[in-house]
Amino acid sequence: MRRIAFHFLVACSFLGSAAAATRPHYGGAVRVQLQSAPATLDIPANAATADYWDATRVLALIADNLVSMETQGRPQPALAIAWQNDSNARHWQFTLRRGVKFQDGSAFSAAAIAQILAPLHPDWHAQSSGDTLTIDTDNPLPSLLAELALPRNAILKRTASGLPVGTGPFRVGEFQPGKLLKLAANEECWSGRPYLDEIEIEFGKSLRDQAIAFELGKTDVIEVSPAASNSASARVRTSLPVELMALVFPANSKAQDPRVREALSLSIDRRPIQSVLLKGAGDPAGSLLPNWMTGYSAVFSVQPNVPRAKALLADSRLPAFTLSYDPRDPQAQLIAERIALNAREAGITLQVSLSGADDLRLVRVVLPSPDPATSLREAARQLGLPQPAVRSNAVEDLYQAERTVLDGHPVIPLFHLPVAGAASGRVRDWDPDRRGEWNLPQVWLEADSR
Amino acid sequence: MADIAPACHGSILGDTARQLAHKIATSSGPGAIALNITNRSSLDDKSVREIRSALEAQLRTEGVRIAQPEQAMGSVEVILSESLREYVWSAEITIGSDEKRVALMSLPRPQAGVPSAAAMPVVLRKTFLYAQERPILDAALIEMTGGSRLFVLDDTQVVMYRQQSGRWEPEAQLPIVHSRTFPRDLRGRLLLRRDHLFDVYLPGTFCRSGASVPLTLACNASDDPWPLTPDEGSVRAFFATARNFFTGALSPGMGRISNVPSFYAAAAMLRPNYTLWVLTAVDGSLHLVDGMTDQVVRGPRWGSDLAAVRSACGSGAQVLVSERGDPERDSLRAFEIPDRDPVAASSPLEFDGSIVALWPEGSSSGAVAVVRREDTGWYEAYRISLSCGM
Numbered sequence: 038m039r040r041i042a043f044h045f046l047v048a049c050s051f052l053g054s055a056a057a058a059t060r061p062h063y064g065g066a067v068r069v070q071l072q073s074a075p076a077t078l079d080i081p082a083n084a085a086t087a088d089y090w091d092a093t094r095v096l097a098l099i100a101d102n103l104v105s106m107e108t109q110g111r112p113q114p115a116l117a118i119a120w121q122n123d124s125n126a127r128h129w130q131f132t133l134r135r136g137v138k139f140q141d142g143s144a145f146s147a148a149a150i151a152q153i154l155a156p157l158h159p160d161w162h163a164q165s166s167g168d169t170l171t172i173d174t175d176n177p178l179p180s181l182l183a184e185l186a187l188p189r190n191a192i193l194k195r196t197a198s199g200l201p202v203g204t205g206p207f208r209v210g211e212f213q214p215g216k217l218l219k220l221a222a223n224e225e226c227w228s229g230r231p232y233l234d235e236i237e238i239e240f241g242k243s244l245r246d247q248a249i250a251f252e253l254g255k256t257d258v259i260e261v262s263p264a265a266s267n268s269a270s271a272r273v274r275t276s277l278p279v280e281l282m283a284l285v286f287p288a289n290s291k292a293q294d295p296r297v298r299e300a301l302s303l304s305i306d307r308r309p310i311q312s313v314l315l316k317g318a319g320d321p322a323g324s325l326l327p328n329w330m331t332g333y334s335a336v337f338s339v340q341p342n343v344p345r346a347k348a349l350l351a352d353s354r355l356p357a358f359t360l361s362y363d364p365r366d367p368q369a370q371l372i373a374e375r376i377a378l379n380a381r382e383a384g385i386t387l388q389v390s391l392s393g394a395d396d397l398r399l400v401r402v403v404l405p406s407p408d409p410a411t412s413l414r415e416a417a418r419q420l421g422l423p424q425p426a427v428r429s430n431a432v433e434d435l436y437q438a439e440r441t442v443l444d445g446h447p448v449i450p451l452f453h454l455p456v457a458g459a460a461s462g463r464v465r466d467w468d469p470d471r472r473g474e475w476n477l478p479q480v481w482l483e484a485d486s487r
Numbered sequence: 488m489a490d491i492a493p494a495c496h497g498s499i500l501g502d503t504a505r506q507l508a509h510k511i512a513t514s515s516g517p518g519a520i521a522l523n524i525t526n527r528s529s530l531d532d533k534s535v536r537e538i539r540s541a542l543e544a545q546l547r548t549e550g551v552r553i554a555q556p557e558q559a560m561g562s563v564e565v566i567l568s569e570s571l572r573e574y575v576w577s578a579e580i581t582i583g584s585d586e587k588r589v590a591l592m593s594l595p596r597p598q599a600g601v602p603s604a605a606a607m608p609v610v611l612r613k614t615f616l617y618a619q620e621r622p623i624l625d626a627a628l629i630e631m632t633g634g635s636r637l638f639v640l641d642d643t644q645v646v647m648y649r650q651q652s653g654r655w656e657p658e659a660q661l662p663i664v665h666s667r668t669f670p671r672d673l674r675g676r677l678l679l680r681r682d683h684l685f686d687v688y689l690p691g692t693f694c695r696s697g698a699s700v701p702l703t704l705a706c707n708a709s710d711d712p713w714p715l716t717p718d719e720g721s722v723r724a725f726f727a728t729a730r731n732f733f734t735g736a737l738s739p740g741m742g743r744i745s746n747v748p749s750f751y752a753a754a755a756m757l758r759p760n761y762t763l764w765v766l767t768a769v770d771g772s773l774h775l776v777d778g779m780t781d782q783v784v785r786g787p788r789w790g791s792d793l794a795a796v797r798s799a800c801g802s803g804a805q806v807l808v809s810e811r812g813d814p815e816r817d818s819l820r821a822f823e824i825p826d827r828d829p830v831a832a833s834s835p836l837e838f839d840g841s842i843v844a845l846w847p848e849g850s851s852s853g854a855v856a857v858v859r860r861e862d863t864g865w866y867e868a869y870r871i872s873l874s875c876g877m
Contacts, residue, residue, distance in 0.1 A: 058810055058811040059751075059811075060672060060731050060792070061671070061672045228668075229669060229672075229673070230671065232672075330571070331570055332569050332573060333575050334568075335577060336577045336579060431593075432592075432593040433591050436591055
């Protein structure tokens with residue numbers, strides 16, 4: 038199946054490159070398929086990574102944030118056009134964009150935003166005054182802009198039936214929970230009406246189903262396994278690594294001894310797993326944050342060292358540990374079994390199982406922000422670790438904060454992984470950003486007459 | 488941190504290497520160490536040699552001698568890496584059986600460099616004018632008292648630059664005030680005028696500059712038609728205020744024709760007794776309008792943008808047309824239309840990105856093209872000129 042999809046995607050790339058340099062056309066509907074089957078249009082707490090990306094892709098079409106972040110981590114104006122903060126980053130003032138309306142026609146105002154942010158952040162004190170929104174916090178928040186740019190802080194209201202109403206380029210037309218979402222162009226969008234008239238999203242489609250529908254021309258935009266996307270196809274776009282796969286130890290784990298955890302980390306040969314089981318996607322990881330965010334990941338070794346692992350365990354009598362994984366992750370079981378094989382060479386017995394109490398879990402977490410401090414905090418939150426104190430994004434401060442999180446090996450980083458998507462040849466200007474965010478408001482469809 | 492200009496890049500690399508050497512020496516103390524440097528960044532070999540040289544020299548100054556591993560008290564593994572924002576250099580220092588210590592340095596990465604600047608009747612040449620991060624909609628180069636001035640139009644302002652010491656320095660920034668939301672694929676036109684300096688046409692907005700210094704710009708909401716050529720008495724066409732094309736309604740018309748299909752761009756090719764208008768329609772077709780008839784030409788897969796130019800080559804009238812290259816490398820090519828079928832008059836002139844605007848210059852002796860670079864996402868304005876080929 039994968040081979041068929043690959044050949045089709047390559048064929049699409051040749052079709053796409055034959056067109057002339059045309060300006061974007063208005064009109065038409067793009068068909069999208071996604072894996073998740075959401076009952077509501079929001080970002081579920083502790084969502085599986087696939088559900089997270091799907092939810093954020095949908096909400097990004099409907100809503101905007103006060104600010105956005107470039108891939109290099111620089112904040113950019115969105116619903117806020119200017120901001121300033123005091124020297125200790127506890128008082129922030131935002132000037133809001135004028136001429137913006139919610140999709141239900143209601144006024145976009147500082148008061149409305151304060152009302153939206155209040156339940157999301159009870160520890161913030163958001164107040165409005167004319168076009169100005171102020172946010173005060175008891176503790177310094179130097180990464181507030183990056184926080185505001187996270188998908189969970191999108192500025193949106195809810196209808197009585199719970200549907201989101203934002204200021205973004207598309208509004209909800211029809212929603213069948215778990216099955217279908219139709220989005221219509223927001224003619225009044227402050228950033229310009231999108232080129233497409235409509236986006237139709239089918240939910241609950243496995244990657245395999247998506248590939249088949251794509252091959253048959255029944256859908257235009259699909260998710261692709263990054264493993265399959267290591268092709269030369271111009272229609273597949275693979276992001277920078279934006280997920281971390283790691284082993285994490287629950288609080289009641291029998292593996293509490295840091296030497297055991299270190300020995301386990303040293304026993305894992307990450308490169309063969311990455312090249313074979315992950316089909317070359319991503320990078321072996323010894324750090325929580327990928328190198329594109331920090332530049333220092335090489336300092337965290339990913340080299341296996343079985344003799345040292347055995348030396349660490351020399352005086353220990355170890356019980357067998359139970360390793361669990363997320364059964365929704367199609368690659369997780371094989372990777373868990375390979376880790377168990379590696380561990381055995383060092384004298385550690387791991388039983389891969391989905392039943393009973395686990396001593397360690399193979400998990401994926403999202404690194405949602407290009408701002409490294411924000412992604413570090415988010416990774417720690419998803420992994421159930423204490424929140425790191427990151428003084429600034431200076432490389433030394435980040436390194437110290439990350440090193441502190443990893444002290445005692447509460448988590449063993451394994452791989453940094455990308456996400457990928459593909460678009461058919463009729464979708465023009467398909468150019469997802471390097472963090473994997475799809476740019477559907479910017480795409481347009483080739484005119485049928487051409 | 489600000490980005491590094493390429494000229495001072497070298498000295499900053501050396502300075503940073505010396506600071507890293509100081510951190511290493513502070514951690515290791517004086518003595519002999521084995522030093523290994525690995526480059527995992529985009530730095531070239533010359534830069535790496537410079538870093539090594541500066542690092543070793545500073546280590547020697549601080550009493551640390553480079554030795555073979557078997558003669559050293561410890562080892563230092565330096566890795567030159569980078570994130571998207573900056574170069575990050577790490578040094579892992581291992582002395583005896585002590586735990587590894589890590590020293591880190593970072594410095595901003597430089598911006599991608601700005602590019603330096605046939606047996607056909609016409610040879611196209613591009614001259615780089617200006618580059619910026621915001622989308623450039625149009626640009627105009629004129630000679631004024633005190634030297635050349637460059638006007639750059641984007642979605643927020645018109646900036647007048649004056650050339651000083653080979654660089655364009657801003658001389659006046661004139662904000663564009665508008666009440667209507669601009670469309671996504673924003674287009675705009677900056678036209679030089681005789682009785683005042685220039686007019687700006689944007690979807691739903693018209694701006695007029697003052698005639699004297701200090702320069703002013705007055706903008707107001709307007710649905711007035713845009714001139715299709717730089718001449719003041721030009722045919723004008725209504726622009727769809729929430730879209731990226733002309734509606735097709737003309738005022739005055741092209742001869743007897745006052746309505747054409749919606750189009751992206753129009754080029755006026757002067758003929759002895761009439762003007763032949765070439766239109767790129769929104770539906771992808773090419774229209775030739777001679778004032779009496781509107782003929783659809785099927786076949787050529789031109790891009791959306793075109794501009795008429797006059798030259799001393801070939802028939803004297805050419806139209807510059809955007810074409811898509813492989814992949815996302817657009818090009819411009821000159822065509823002549825001797826009868827009804829366009830004939831290529833030049834080889835393609837390639838750009839490192841997509842052509843997002845193409846407008847004829849005031850004199851129609853050339854054109855201004857704006858390109859969005861694939862690698863940096865920046866917008867670059869070029870002057871396109873023609874010379875005669877073989």
